[in-house]
Amino acid sequence: MPIKHPNLKLSRLTDALPAWAGDIAVDDLRAVCRQVHDGGGRLVALWGSDVRQCGGGFKLHVVLINETGLVCLNVPLHAEHPNYPDISDIFPAANRMQRAAYDLLGICAQEGHDHRKWLRHGAWRSGSFPLRKDFDAAASRTVEADDYPFVQVEGQGVHEIPVGPVHAGIIEPGHFRFSIIGERVLRLEERLGYVHKGIEKRFERMSLQQGAKLAGRVSGDSTVAYAWAYAMAAEGIAKVTPSNNALWMRALLLERERVANHLGDLGYLGNDVALSFGFAQFWILKEQVLRNNATLFGHRYLMDAIVPGGVAVHLSIEGKHIIEQECDMLEQQVRILRGIYDEHAGVQDRFIGTGVVTPKLAAQLGLCGLAGRASAQAWDARVQFACAPYDKLDVQMATYRNGDVAARVIVRFDELFESLRLQREILARLVSDDAAPVLLERLPANGFGIGMVEGWRGEVMVAIHTDAQGGLARVHPHDPSWQNWPLLEHAIIDNIVPDFPLINKSFNLSYTGQDL
């Protein structure tokens, strides 16, 4: 049991993960958060739900993690005054999540100092809340101008550069406001939410299997991680365990997603420091992985390959050989390219010391995933909370202390090689069974489940609440970008503006994953 509190009764959620859930009164929330924080724990996710139709009010859900596992605190809130105490002073990452929970559901963190909107721009009226069950979309339409009070930096010679939402490149949209003096960045403020497309509301009308497709499109570059986390949450509620073969296959797909993304990023990171050779080379390798995905699994990015209950793909003996050969080829090629990056003075000069996040700051603000590991935050769900089949794989975690672009590059290289090793191990144990997968079509009523998977960017979590008929009452997908975007604001300080694209790329965070 990860935490103890006299008023908290926890029950185990799923066999796949060490995860528990329990109700706690609003007055006890801060004490529990404080306890987890002081024990070295972190905040994973925060969202709300509307349970007024079931005779309740609203609920706040807070997922915390410490070295023994995950705990989901369910906090009942009053129907008329759904308020709860601010926890962003304990977990700074809560700030944007609390603001988003207000925008979408109208539950309010009191005593907080930052009540600015976050996900709402001008698409619906203030005072109306899309995730309330009685939300009226037509009546909530508005053409009100979207004004947002950015923090102003004053002083002699300080000026602002606003960038976006449409960026100069093939990038997702978001707004960045730099306050600079000369070329030096004094402050960066992000404004996101531009690609908010009502994903959480969409889930409410979907069947379980349709929802799996949508979960796989919360952030396309992490489709495997989301689909797996969603399936894990559903399987936890239904109390079913997929076949061993399906679990091995999921891990294979997840590692392939990691490899493809790392290859792409390593190419772009070379490109951003004027080594276009790096882009050309890494993207040839990435393309080969994608083509193998298309041949073997029918989709270049592996969308819809994982479904609640199992997997929708098979791998033949020849298919295994193709992947083995691909792993050998990548191992050899990436070693050569790593050597070139390591010895290229121009590349190293731009990578080293750029965009630093110190381990102390990373710990304070809750940096996670790949970027966290580059700043000495040793969290990797495949290691600490190894869900099957990772419990049989002994994943080696890659961590560094420097927290600069160079460290984030090294972590990518190390994880790429580790993923190749893992793929080989998985292939050795994957037995092709031709048994048709038992797909999960419906879930039990009034259930709650969470799934968490270490995607290439960091931990991806999905929570599912079912209604009295077993339908999807509420699905909350959580991207690690929520935690990491605020750190980018710190990483750029005192760097020069032209280094922003490089620093940004070294994090490569998802916009759509947090805009929802």
Added chain:
Amino acid sequence: MYQILKQIVKTGIKTETPPQADGSMRLVEQRLQQAILEAFGGALAIRQVDAGSCNGCELEIHAVNNAYYNIEGLGIKFVASPRHADLLLVTGPVSRHMELALKRTYDATPEPKLVVAIGDCACDGGIFGSGDADGSGENYATCGKVSNVIPVDVVVSGCPPAPTAILQGILTAISARK
């Protein structure tokens, strides 16, 4: 340097033959005169706008830049400003929060201009559901397909469409009506 050159020689040339234009992808009659198409002179500048995608379509748009598809080899390049662009490549269902930015980008693109909508979401709202320009759609947060917001010449379906399909869409947009 020696290592780099060695690697380049060893890698060789990966570029494949580009696809042919396909009239069935065309949404509207060719709006541009043959003469103007010739004026593009085979050199086409594209501005990509993510108007609300899940970023899956962006992955494939990145891929058309790789050595296999080598879009730059066809004289087509991605530019940083709509003012330099001949063609907008738009993805996503258009989120309401991007509606204005997309319109502004369109307005800032000089005539003659072309718009290619990439992906199922851009074609009809896809998995995120139809939204309608007047807000009567299934999703409170999106305007649905791109043509609900700006005029579209060519649509490329797929989730996400493969790089060859994207290339084909672009080539269809700039090819004259047969």
